Structure formats: structure tokens, C-alpha cells
Amino acid sequence: MEPIIILHFLESIFLQGDFFGIHQGPLGSADPLVKGMIPSMFGIMGFAVLLNLFNAMVRRKLVDQEKLQRIMRETRAWQKERMAAFRAKDKEKQAQLDKKSSYMTKLNQEMMQMNMRPMMITFVPLILIFYFVLPPLFSYTVALSPIPLNVIPGDFFELTCTAVKVDGTICHHENEVYFWAWYFLASVALSGMIMKVTKTTMDLT
Numbered sequence: 001m002e003p004i005i006i007l008h009f010l011e012s013i014f015l016q017g018d019f020f021g022i023h024q025g026p027l028g029s030a031d032p033l034v035k036g037m038i039p040s041m042f043g044i045m046g047f048a049v050l051l052n053l054f055n056a057m058v059r060r061k062l063v064d065q066e067k068l069q070r071i072m073r074e075t076r077a078w079q080k081e082r083m084a085a086f087r088a089k090d091k092e093k094q095a096q097l098d099k100k101s102s103y104m105t106k107l108n109q110e111m112m113q114m115n116m117r118p119m120m121i122t123f124v125p126l127i128l129i130f131y132f133v134l135p136p137l138f139s140y141t142v143a144l145s146p147i148p149l150n151v152i153p154g155d156f157f158e159l160t161c162t163a164v165k166v167d168g169t170i171c172h173h174e175n176e177v178y179f180w181a182w183y184f185l186a187s188v189a190l191s192g193m194i195m196k197v198t199k200t201t202m203d204l205t
Contacts, residue, residue, distance in 0.1 A: 026170055027130070028140035028179040040142035041182065047134065048186040049194065051126060056198040059118040065199060071111050078104050134179075141176035148175050159185075 034043050078100060085093035141161060149159040159181035161171030177185070195201040 026140050026178060026180075027135055028138055028142075028170075029136050030140070030169070032139045033137050034139075037143055040138050044134075044138060044142060044179070044183050045186045045190070047129075048183055048190055051129070052187060052191045052194045053198070054125075055118065055122050056194055056200045058121050059200045060198060062118045062121065063114050063200070068111065068114055071107050075104055075107050075111070130180075138179050140170040140179055141172070142179050143177040143182050144173060145175045145177050149177070149181070 032040070034040050078097065082094070082097045085097060145160050148162070150157070150162065159177060161174055161176045161178070163174045165171045166174055192201070
């Protein structure tokens with residue numbers, strides 16, 4: 001999974017509850033500026049595209065993509081060789097590969113630092129946009145799913161309204177998709193394509 005997707009998911013979790021006292025309750029407005037589910041769905045998708053493009057541009061500026069690709073190829077090739085030697089019970093090959101462990105650890109640390117650098121730049125602006133810009137624009141729920149999307153046990157990661165939460169205030173119908181959940185789903189669907197177009201993907205090419 002791309003780091004940007006993980007970042008968006010973590011942001012979404014924080015925004016669903018009380019985050020250091022900044023916000024309480026679900027994200028959204030009882031009287032949003034954007035009315036109706038269709039405009040809201042496309043509006044949020046538009047923000048998802050813009051924010052993913054922002055992340056991609058920051059990533060292009062701060063990360064040497066050629067170097068990152070080289071490190072990824074080298075570490076994955078070493079891991080593949082090591083696994084093959086382990087399965088073949090080739091002790092001599094394992095010992096030979098183990099000598100490069102410290103070097104590979106250094107490469108992995110460097111790769112993590114390269115990926116964390118743009119995240120540290122983009123995290124704060126994204127949080128501010130989600131707390132102070134988007135909530136007045138959109139309602140608590142912005143789409144309707146034909147099926148429940150709450151695949152993770154517990155009520156902390158609910159993407160859609162359950163029957164017990166239909167209260168006419170936040171949830172009007174069962175399986176309505178929460179504001180943050182629709183952004184998360186749109187971001188997941190669009191981020192891979194945007195990263196390919198901007199050549200910031202972590203897939204080996």
C-alpha cells in the first residue's frame with residue numbers, strides 16, 4: 001500500500017473523533033454549503049485529486065525517484081535471494097547474504113527517510129484543510145452505499161451508518177457513507193493513478 005494512502009487513512013481516523021480537543025463528533029456540517037449527495041460526491045473527489053496532486057508534487061521535489069527505485073530494486077533482489085536460499089536450505093548462500101544485512105538495513109533506513117520527508121511537509125496542511133476548510137462545505141454523510149462497508153470489527157472504523165445510528169441528524173439512511181470515509185475511498189481509488197501520471201509511484205518499473 002502506498003504511504004500516501006496510509007497517511008490519508010490515519011488522518012481520517014483522527015478526524016472522526018476528538019483530536020487533541022480540536023474537534024468532537026463526526027466530520028461535516030448540519031447545514032453544509034454544498035447541498036445534495038451528487039455534488040458532494042464529486043466535490044470531495046475533486047479535493048481528493050487536488051490533495052493527491054499536492055502530495056505528488058511535494059514528493060517529486062523532495063525525493064530522488066531514480067535513487068529510490070535503485071534502492072528498492074537492490075533490497076528486493078536481496079530479500080528474494082535470501083528467501084530462495086532459506087527455502088533451499090543453502091547455508092553457504094545464506095551466510096554470504098547475511099554479510100550484507102547491515103548494508104541492507106542502512107538502505108532500508110534511507111528509503112524510509114526519503115518517504116517520510118514529504119509526509120512531514122504535507123501532513124499539517126492536510127490536517128488544517130480537513131478541520132477548517134472542508135467541514136463547513138459538506139454534510140456528515142455524502143453518499144449511499146448499496147452494502148455496508150464496515151468490515152473491521154468495532155465501531156471506531158465505521159465507514160457507513162449502521163441501522164442503530166440512523167437518527168435523522170447525522171445518518172438519515174442505513175449504509176450512508178460518512179464524509180471522511182468517502183474521501184478515503186476516493187483517495188484510494190485515485191492516488192495510484194495520480195502517482196503513476198506524476199511518476200511518483202513506489203512500484204518498480
